Amino acid sequence: MRVQRIWTDERARGVILQLLLILALLLVLAFIVSNTVANLQRAGLASGYGFLGSTASFDINQRLIQYDSTSTYGRAFVVGGLNTILVACLGILAATIIGFVAGVMRLSRNFFISRIVGAYVEFTRNVPLLIQIIFWWVVILALPKVRDGISFGDTLFLNNRGVRLPAPIIEDGAGIILVALALGIAITWQIARRARKRQDETGQIFPVVRTGFALIIGLPLVTYFLAGSPIDFDIPVAGKFNLKGGFNITPELVALWVALSTYTGAFIAEVVRAGILSVGKGQTEASGALGLRPGLTMRKIILPQALRVIIPPLTSQYLNLTKNSSLAVAIGYQDIVSIGDTIMNQSGQALEVISIYMLFYLTISVLTSLFMNWYNARIALVER
Amino acid sequence: MSDTAFHRRQAEMLPSRPAPAGQTGAVGWMRANLFSSPFNILLTLISLFLLWSIIPPAFDWAFFDAEFVGTSRDDCVGGAGACWAWIDQRIDQFVYGFYPAESRWRVNLAVLLLIPALAWVLIEKAPGARYGRWFALFYPVIATLLLVGGLGLEEVTTDKFGGFMLNLVAGLAGIVLSLPIGILLALGRRSKLPVVRVVSVTFIEVIRGVPLITLLFVAIVILNLFLPQNVSLDQLARVMIMVTLFASAYIAEVIRGGLQAIPAGQYEAAQAMGLGYWKMMRLIILPQALKISIPGIVNTFIGLFKDTTLVIIIGLFDILGQARLLQTNPEWIGEVDHETYVLASVFFFVICFSMSRYSIGLEKRLDTSGR
Incomplete structure (x- = not known):
């Protein structure tokens, strides 16, 4: 009789159901963990993330940061x-x-x-x-192989080893170009804000997109030449067996x-x-x-x-x-x-x-x- | 004076004249659709150039210059077109994998029986639907019996499964098994009980957050660690478990969308009739929610079916695996690199495209917004 009353009470039933669910999940978890521990012990494997510190001793040819086979x-x-x-x-x-x-x-x-x-x-x-x-x-x-690969204006090469592009060589004073780029973006942003405000008030339209493009591309370009071309390009050259220079x-x-x-x-x-x-x-x-x-x-x-x-x-x-x-x-x-x-x-x-x-x-x-x-x-x- | 004369003359209706020749027929259509502005003319010319530079070479490669007969790569060497000669010998391997030749009728029968089973599920007013639905319900059992054997049929182990049949089996099993789990998860996510809700949301979001390939790695490398030492699962079964879990998370989200589309009045009316939670869901809410979810479920299935090709990465020989085998087969090496992939693409395209057409048609039929 009492049991039935608990079962017909919606809130009590909810609590019981959730407790049962938690219990079942814990049982499954315990089952998995105990099996895993036993299996790992039998295989003689150490668990844990300590292995991340040991030497990898394999190469990665595609990388964005310094890496060689002695890295971890x-x-x-x-x-x-x-x-x-x-x-x-x-x-x-x-x-x-x-x-x-x-x-x-x-x-x-x-x-x-x-x-x-x-x-x-x-x-x-x-x-x-x-x-x-x-x-x-x-x-x-x-x-085609590297020897008869497709080249676009002798700067961009396409062959069965991938695409080879000119690589920028950054010399001293190149930082100023970045500054110019940031300046261009900042000015464009300001102009866009002013232009929107002016359009809201007076309805006059200002060519933001064109001005923005001119600023963002033009400013760094002008700085580049003014600073005496601090970025050089390493253009790939066709060697005997492979292309030299550039980046692949x-x-x-x-x-x-x-x-x-x-x-x-x-x-x-x-x-x-x-x-x-x-x-x-x-x-x-x-x-x-x-x-x-x-x-x-x-x-x-x-x-x-x-x-x-x-x-x-x-x-x-x-x-x-x-x-x-x-x-x-x-x-x-x-x-x-x-x-x-x-x-x-x-x-x-x-x-x-x-x-x-x-x-x-x-x-x-x-x-x-x-x-x-x-x-x-x-x-x-x-x-x- | 002349004014009145003009009016009098207009009192009688003139017969309507045909539209100017430049606005109707082929010329009019072309003016409106192809040459309406300079930019449009440019687009038309570019597309014509594209078509001209793609279609004739493609047809030349696939048909006119292709080699259709032959027994080995020697018949294809030096040809300018595709080498289709392998199909005659190897298509069975491509479709059935290593399934024993004398038992292949069982696979065919299972696929043949799938058509009425699907028809009874998907077509509302199919004749004999009452019994047909039961047939559809038991179809998975029948299909498993046919494929694996038992009840007098010779047993075929699952490592013999391969080719396109493996993709079909994995995809179908995934969708059929994931539907009930997905429904439960969707209900769980909308449940009033916090523990049930948290468990469902965690499961759904974790599964949806990781790529299928990592789950397949789990199936191959880790699942055995989780089980007692003496229990070892069949490789295909392990893959199917993971594919099912993966699909059920996506199905749950589709069905949740369906559940959310049911107006609150339906729930309230069901409760006012004195229905309990499960009766309300089974009789009132789910029938409506599932119906609007069918397009989404079909789309999930298309995705899942395409994803079954990933099993090649963990070493099963599905249709891509067979393609690779053939490419490295000394009899055909070097001649069928593109052809095998093209044929595999055609297989998938035909099935996926027809399913997506079906789902678009259904969406239009179910769309009652009147737009």
């Missing part, structure tokens, strides 16, 4: 993490450009353009990314970059298209009635409203791209997963390595969703 496992992980972030940033940049251009073009009234872009989007979205990554890799490896982007990075940005670009194109379509037709017509030109309508009327719809799925596409960059392991681009795989094989510390993977990716995704929440709150429709 910990440093190898940092190199891998930076490589993941590098390809993610490059990919996000390219995918955004591709996605926005393709999204707008898919809505073009031009029959051919909209169909071609449509075919690109459908094809890329419906074929596994892994096939596309491997395919681009195979394509780049099938490029590996085929793996190129393949991964192209595949990730075209794949995610197709998804972003759909997001952008949906965003633009979500803005009512009346907005375009009203803006036309006010006498705004089509370009201005897009920039001032459609996009600000569409962005509110576009940004949330866009961020999740960025996150997907970052996670998808882990497929690098299939072609041997040395990102965090690929380097961790090597370390796992060498040291046998599977549990620790995989926990580092998960921590790395979870940190990125938590940071992204924090940014998302902040941004959403900022641009949320203010209901009056």
Whole structure:
């Protein structure tokens, strides 16, 4: 009788259910931990993160910071993490450009353009990314050898060892160019603020974009020449067997970059298209009635409203791209997963390595969703 | 005077005249869609150039210059086009992996039975739906029996699974098993009990925050550590567990979206009728929420199905694995590097594209906003 009364009380039932759930989870956890400890002991493996301090003794040819085979496992992980972030940033940049251009073009009234872009989007979205990554890799490896590689104006070389670009050599006094760049950006920002204020008050329009471009590109350029060209370029020269000088982007990075940005670009194109379509037709017509030109309508009327719809799925596409960059392991681009795989094989510390993977990716995704929440709150429709 | 004459003349309706020749028919269409402005003309010319430089060479490579018959790479060496001669000999391996040849009819039958099972689930007014739904419910059991063996059928171990069939099996198993887990997780995330909610949110966000490949590493390297010494799971089973967990987190988010779209009045009305939580969910809320979630579920499935190719990284021979095997096979080495990938892409494209069309069609049908 008493038991039944407890069971019919909603609050008591809730407490009991939750206690049972906690108990079950603890039991599962205990089961896993005891098994793991027993298994590790039997295999004679030490657990813990002490191995991060021992020497890695393998090479990484794609690196952003100093690293050689005498460095530690910990440093190898940092190199891998930076490589993941590098390809993610490059990919996000390219995918955004591709996605926005393709999204707008898919809505073009031009029959051919909209169909071609449509075919690109459908094809890329419906074929596994892994096939596309491997395919681009195979394509780049099938490029001509270094001797008969393709060169663009003898400065940029394309061959089966990747892309070779001129490398900047920074000499004394180059810092002033950075200062000039910062100054250009700051002035542009000020001008944009003033111009917006003036437009709000008087309706006069100031060509901010053009002035901004002139300032941001022009100021550093002028400083560069005034300071007596403190940055030199090491232009690659064709040697007997290989190119000399410059710096090389590996085929793996190129393949991964192209595949990730075209794949995610197709998804972003759909997001952008949906965003633009979500803005009512009346907005375009009203803006036309006010006498705004089509370009201005897009920039001032459609996009600000569409962005509110576009940004949330866009961020999740960025996150997907970052996670998808882990497929690098299939072609041997040395990102965090690929380097961790090597370390796992060498040291046998599977549990620790995989926990580092998960921590790395979870940190990125938590940071992204924090940014998302902040941004959403900022641009949320203010209901009056 | 002339004014009135003018009016009198207009009193009778003139017959309507056809639109100017430049605005109708092919010419009009071209003017409106291809040459409406200088920029548009430029776009048209660029696209025509693109088409001209892509399509003829692609067709030449794939069909006109391609080699379709032959028994080894020697028949393809030096040809300008693709080498399709391998398909005749190797397509079975490409599709079924190492599944024993005399038992392949079982795979075919399982795929054939999938069609009515799917039809009864997805098409609302299919005839015989009452019994058909039961068939669909038991389909996974039937399919497992057919594929693995038992009940008089010869047993086939899962390491013989391979090729496109492995992708299908892993993808289908993932989606079927993840649906109930996903529903529970979605309900858990909206639960009033804090512990249930925290557990569900943590699970969903952790799984969604990491790439599938790290979970597959867990399946291969770590899962054995978690289990007692004498228990050892089949490799395919381990992969399926991880794929299922992965998919269930995404499905949970899709279904949560569906649940959020159900107006509060539905919950209140169900409670006013005296229904308890589970009855309310089963009879009132979930049928509506699941229906609007179907497009999202199909999209998740497309993603999951494409992701099944990742199993090659942990050493299973799915369709990409077979492609790699063929590329390094001495009989074909060097001649089929692109061809095998192209064929694999076609397989995926056909299935994923038709599913995405279905989901778009469904979205349009379910869209009651009237826009």
